[in-house]
Amino acid sequence: MGASHPSPSERAHTGKDGAPSWYLPPGMKTKYDFPRAKEGQRDRLEFPIGARHPGKPRRLDKYLQERFPGYSRSFLQKMIKDERVLLNGKPTKSSWHVSQGEAITMLLYPGGAKIAEDIPFEIIYEDAEILALCKPAGVLVHPARGHKTGTLYNGLLHYYREQRAVDPSFHIGTVHRLDEHTSGIMIYALCPKAHGELTRQFENRLVKKTYVCIAHGDAQFTDVVCSKALGTDPLDRCKVGVDGFDAKNAETRFVKLGRSTCGQFSLLRAFPHTGRTHQIRVHAASLGLPLVGDVLYGGPAEHPSFNGIAPRCCLHAETLSINHPKTQEPLLLSAPPPADMRELLGILGLAL
Numbered sequence: 420m421g422a423s424h425p426s427p428s429e430r431a432h433t434g435k436d437g438a439p440s441w442y443l444p445p446g447m448k449t450k451y452d453f454p455r456a457k458e459g460q461r462d463r464l465e466f467p468i469g470a471r472h473p474g475k476p477r478r479l480d481k482y483l484q485e486r487f488p489g490y491s492r493s494f495l496q497k498m499i500k501d502e503r504v505l506l507n508g509k510p511t512k513s514s515w516h517v518s519q520g521e522a523i524t525m526l527l528y529p530g531g532a533k534i535a536e537d538i539p540f541e542i543i544y545e546d547a548e549i550l551a552l553c554k555p556a557g558v559l560v561h562p563a564r565g566h567k568t569g570t571l572y573n574g575l576l577h578y579y580r581e582q583r584a585v586d587p588s589f590h591i592g593t594v595h596r597l598d599e600h601t602s603g604i605m606i607y608a609l610c611p612k613a614h615g616e617l618t619r620q621f622e623n624r625l626v627k628k629t630y631v632c633i634a635h636g637d638a639q640f641t642d643v644v645c646s647k648a649l650g651t652d653p654l655d656r657c658k659v660g661v662d663g664f665d666a667k668n669a670e671t672r673f674v675k676l677g678r679s680t681c682g683q684f685s686l687l688r689a690f691p692h693t694g695r696t697h698q699i700r701v702h703a704a705s706l707g708l709p710l711v712g713d714v715l716y717g718g719p720a721e722h723p724s725f726n727g728i729a730p731r732c733c734l735h736a737e738t739l740s741i742n743h744p745k746t747q748e749p750l751l752l753s754a755p756p757p758a759d760m761r762e763l764l765g766i767l768g769l770a771l
Contacts, residue, residue, distance in 0.1 A: 603736025
């Protein structure tokens with residue numbers, strides 16, 4: 420995302436509680452741009468505190484960081500200090516311990532209009548409440564610093580241009596994300612009620628997801644669970660590491676689907692129980708099975724047998740299971756792997 424790597428001197432210096440000096444300093448740029456208020460559209464986020472950890476007290480700033488992964492705690496603390504976070508309608512402090520059922524209102528900072536662009540994507544399911552699509556590899560989910568255009572959200576603004584022309588407040592709600600080079604199924608909320616209900620399901624881990632990936636190495640298991648805590652790599656803030664700084668529990672189940680004819684690659688299906696940043700990629704690498712094309716975690720970008728067709732991390736979000744936010748009927752959404760992964764599977768003698 421354009422972030423610089425820490426210098427050797429930065430790596431050597433640690434701050435409070437042993438944290439690297441570069442970790443979440445005041446004014447640190449966030450990984451994603453937080454939603455901004457735009458004329459004629461919503462100017463706040465409103466939601467109740469769920470029961471994900473019943474009975475366990477949580478500071479307000481830590482709760483918000485858990486609910487909005489990808490944003491620094493210092494940024495969320497600034498929102499609280501600026502009185503843009505209201506608890507039961509009133510400003511409060513970052514250190515306040517929140518409880519189940521309390522209501523949070525986040526008053527959005529003002530922002531400029533996003534640009535609508537014709538970004539291609541495949542529609543999997545659509546109704547008045549939700550949109551499910553297959554995200555292409557190489558496309559960011561949402562505008563961020565240095566990437567104000569060319570994102571999936573810009574494409575959604577174009578896709579719903581007629582609805583937005585009639586109603587500028589038409590809701591397109593992002594409830595989860597995929598990495599830039601990961602392809603696969605995503606779901607969006609198309610009204611505030613659906614957004615709140617989908618957020619609740621994600622927060623309480625009621626959403627079930629499966630991924631397929633191609634990894635270097637011959638997996639020596641048929642079914643294994645990796646339960647290694649993940650946090651920021653103390654030597655590289657752009658990476659996640661096992662037992663890294665501020666590590667949180669993470670769990671991924673891997674099932675081996677096949678081995679390549681050359682014996683050097685494995686086809687895996689991943690079932691993430693938690694949703695940590697880069698979780699599947701880091702857990703696979705920790706098992707000695709870095710994903711093909713994942714240069715950040717040890718997967719060489721190219722291999723002689725690939726014929727130049729695997730320039731990205733070979734990870735695909737295959738299925739997503741939710742309860743429909745209006746009817747509460749179970750809904751299983753799926754997207755087959757894109758052409759680049761299917762072609763590579765054929766070269767390696769693998770099949771789903």
